[in-house]
Amino acid sequence: MFDPATLKFDAAGLVPAIAQDHSSGEVLMLAWMNAEAVAKTLDTGRVTYWSRSRQAFWVKGETSGHLQHLVEMRVDCDRDCLLVLVRQEGPACHTGRRSCFYTSVRDGDEVEIMAPE
Amino acid sequence: MFDPATLKFDAAGLVPAIAQDHSSGEVLMLAWMNAEAVAKTLDTGRVTYWSRSRQAFWVKGETSGHLQHLVEMRVDCDRDCLLVLVRQEGPACHTGRRSCFYTSVRDGDEVEIMAPE
Numbered sequence: 065m066f067d068p069a070t071l072k073f074d075a076a077g078l079v080p081a082i083a084q085d086h087s088s089g090e091v092l093m094l095a096w097m098n099a100e101a102v103a104k105t106l107d108t109g110r111v112t113y114w115s116r117s118r119q120a121f122w123v124k125g126e127t128s129g130h131l132q133h134l135v136e137m138r139v140d141c142d143r144d145c146l147l148v149l150v151r152q153e154g155p156a157c158h159t160g161r162r163s164c165f166y167t168s169v170r171d172g173d174e175v176e177i178m179a180p181e
Numbered sequence: 182m183f184d185p186a187t188l189k190f191d192a193a194g195l196v197p198a199i200a201q202d203h204s205s206g207e208v209l210m211l212a213w214m215n216a217e218a219v220a221k222t223l224d225t226g227r228v229t230y231w232s233r234s235r236q237a238f239w240v241k242g243e244t245s246g247h248l249q250h251l252v253e254m255r256v257d258c259d260r261d262c263l264l265v266l267v268r269q270e271g272p273a274c275h276t277g278r279r280s281c282f283y284t285s286v287r288d289g290d291e292v293e294i295m296a297p298e
Binding site: 065138139164165166167172 | 275
């Protein structure tokens, strides 16, 4: 039986959660979850983070429509990080790009490798 | 010109760094870097973290031989998280498994989905 309370949360009660596209393998974003966000994500199948800036639950895509549907949740060996495999509707990034990791460091310079959709 | 000092570090001076296998797309682990670890990673091509438990630089694989060779570093939209695409020698996880994310939550239970290599 998986109990979110058994995860190792940081001083703020959070763990980082990496969202990965379940079919392409693309890493989409990293955000944070507290124990209740983990439980909500598992219960609803909609990936739910804890917004550190707003100090509130953040159902990804609730306002934008760019929902993340949970395919599978994984826990790492130290139990202090999660990997969520998702089916992403629309872009994951608030800039309109598929992934938040659209800036690459190449030969010492920053290069944008992905355009808004 | 990319300057590691322009990243948004947390109160401890760290950003989370996700290591992903550059060819398979598998997410291998998450660890932490400070500005100097970012610079060392770029300079040496060997992924170098900051060990929070040891409070020291951690050249991944330096003792185990399971090095991570940097293929590409990416910065996220908020500049507070890194994605490092790597060529991983041997297993990434200290348990001998390819990835640290070998535990899946399925139907409310924890299931081990990957054996040590």
